[in-house]
Amino acid sequence: MDIVVNEELKAYIDPLSPEEYEALERSLLAEGCRDALVLWGDVLVDGHNRYGICRKHGLPFQTVQNTRFRTLEDVHLWMIDQHLGRRSISDFQRGVLALRKKEIVAERRARATAGPAPAPEVPASAPSAEAIGSAPPPAPLDSREAVAKAARLSSSQVVMIEKIQKQAAPELVAAVKSGTISINAAAAVATLPAEEQVAAVVAGKDELKQAAKRVRESKRKPREEGAEAQEDGAQHGDELQALRRRVAELTAENGALRRQLAALQASSDAKEGAELSAPF
Template sequence: MNIIVNEDLRAYIDPLTEDEYAALERSILAEGCRDALVLWGEVLIDGHNRYSICSRHGLPFQTVQNTRFTSMEDVHLWMIDQHLGRRSVSDFQRGVLALRKKEILETRRLAVLDDPAPDASASEAATGAGPEAALPPPPPLKSREAIARAARISSATVGQIEKIQKAAAPELVAAVKSGEVSISAAAVIADLPAEEQAAAAAGGKKELRQAAKRVRESRGGKKPASDAVAEVAVEVLGVATTEDGEPEADPRIALLRAQVNALQEENGQLRAQVTELQAQLSAARHSAG
């Protein structure tokens, strides 16, 4: 069987950590490769780590064809949805993947406007696989709230991830991915020059916390309400803290953060509506006068 490994597809989703890869390898060596690798023609779509482990150890594996893809965009959307459905994916990864999905869907929407009937024969010829049935078009992600629902995170977190993607230095992004710094703190640190971000990331958790603290204090000493909620949860709910003083993972904190973020967003929308109504009223008075 000829299997083609597309390096772009292999790198499309963040790779496993060394510990995660080692755990998967131990599982396959003990129990075999239980899940089939997904192919599109000869191109490997899902199961790159399993394929690598099985090939290195000479272990058998099963494959299954997905012949419903008509383009690489279909493949990317399928890969994104597969990973968004996995519990092991971090909130940051969820947000990044959901934002990628939004970009793909928007690009596809614009392409359809330019060419309502694109020809899929080229992609079929390239892979040797024709579609059994067209994939149903996924609903567009037009708003930050829609992106948040797709990623199963708060809309405020989506906004923070967007800021990190635009302004964060590579070292800071790596720190978020590794769990060295929270998404909310990284979004604050992203206001610093790239050199200072990199220096904070090199200093580890404590230096990252200090950098976030300095930025917040420079804004007037105010902390985001979601961070204040975490501190109250530590005191009132008796949540344990880590060595760095951060609250340990607790579903109650996550729920409180989400509720506060939702209320803040609703408050912002109401303020915007009031401002718009005031402008309309002022315009009406001006025209009447």
Template sequence: MNIVVNEELKAYIDPLTPEEHEALERSILTEGCRDALVLWGDVLVDGHNRYGICQKHGLPFQTVQNTRFKTIEDVHLWMIDQHLGRRSISDFLRGVLALRKKDIVDERRARALAQTASPDDNDPPFDTDAPQASPADRAATLPPPAPLGSREAIARAARLSSNQVVMIEKIQKQAAPELVAAVKAGVISINTAAAVASLPADEQVSAANAGKDELRQAAKRVRESRRRPREEAVESAGPDTAESPATDGAVLQLQQRVAELTAENAALQRQIAELQSRLLAHAGG
């Protein structure tokens, strides 16, 4: 059997840690490869670690074809959903995968709108280089994924809170690679990583290289620097304000929420502009 390992697909989901890989290898050596490898034509979609271990030790394995894949995006979405359904992955990776799924769904919607606007478009309906299913197989296509148009929808898909999704987005956009590596490895929490991501890149790298304790101290300094102006604002407001801390806390929370919503609105406006430019480019092409 000719099995093709696509390096992009192999790296699409974060690899196992050395400890996890060793545990899987021990399990396969003891019990055999119980789960079938999933193929798309000759391309290996799911089971890269199992395949490598079986090849290394000359062990037998089973394969199964998924004929419902039409495009590489179908493969990506299937891989994402498979991993989101597993309990063993970290909250950070769960959020990253849910955001990745949102990007794919948004791209598909943009293309669908472009095709609606250009009914004479003669582009091929699926990748010409991809394995092609028969007409009977294509009749049983994968159902369209549910839209992820809000942070709440992304959070539900990832089984996280909306606040965690916000922090993961911030880490993806602002964190240095060394900081991302630390949160992926579980060295620090999502909350700590999001705080440190507010620092300049060189300070992030320095803290990450120094280890967990320095990362936590850096996050503490960031939080204190944010808290100080709020405390000074309360003090400058006079004694009447000081007598009602609960009210002050509510006002500060509302102000923070307004700032977050303003930032979200700006990000959505940028996304809409990007989608519109893609649609125009597609229609013009």
């Protein structure tokens, strides 16, 4: 059977780095192709790198049909789950794949509620619908926590990956994928204008770190100034309350002194009156 390489499927998962590809090639030359290539009909689904290396060196390989695929979406979801279960991919890649799965599942659920859809296109050599079983529907990833669990990441990491996807220049995304910059730092740099992101990437790893540091410090300064202003306001409020208490105390003391003075004045007047009325 002639194996068909679908370029869209081949590019659906990030390609191996040159170092990873060379390591795989050495492994296949030393040990052979031990894992079967996964097909959907005659379409290659899993094992594109192994297939290319085996053909290059004339190495034998085996194939296996996945009979659960009914649509290209099924293939995409299977590919995502396969890669999410592998330890070799980075945290960023797992986050991107989990978010991609979330979109596919959400679109599928939306179509299901909208009514029956037209029959999907399948390869001519794919097993007939009667010959395959229905794959269980994937669990919905309708919360950030669910996405984080699927990717084995924290919710905060998922938030940062979403920010990178939405705001990062392609050069910055490539830097994250290559491990030149961390997810945390890339999320900070992604808030800069695109030209500043690109300039930081071109300048290298150290400049990327410095750019992330500047962004964090610029965000931290307003918070610190706000905290200082709040503290100053609280201090002024305390001083005002102290002054009010002191005024109240002085007012009370003044009133007491006035009453004492009035009592002394009354006593003095009474004594003077008694002396005037006394006989000579």
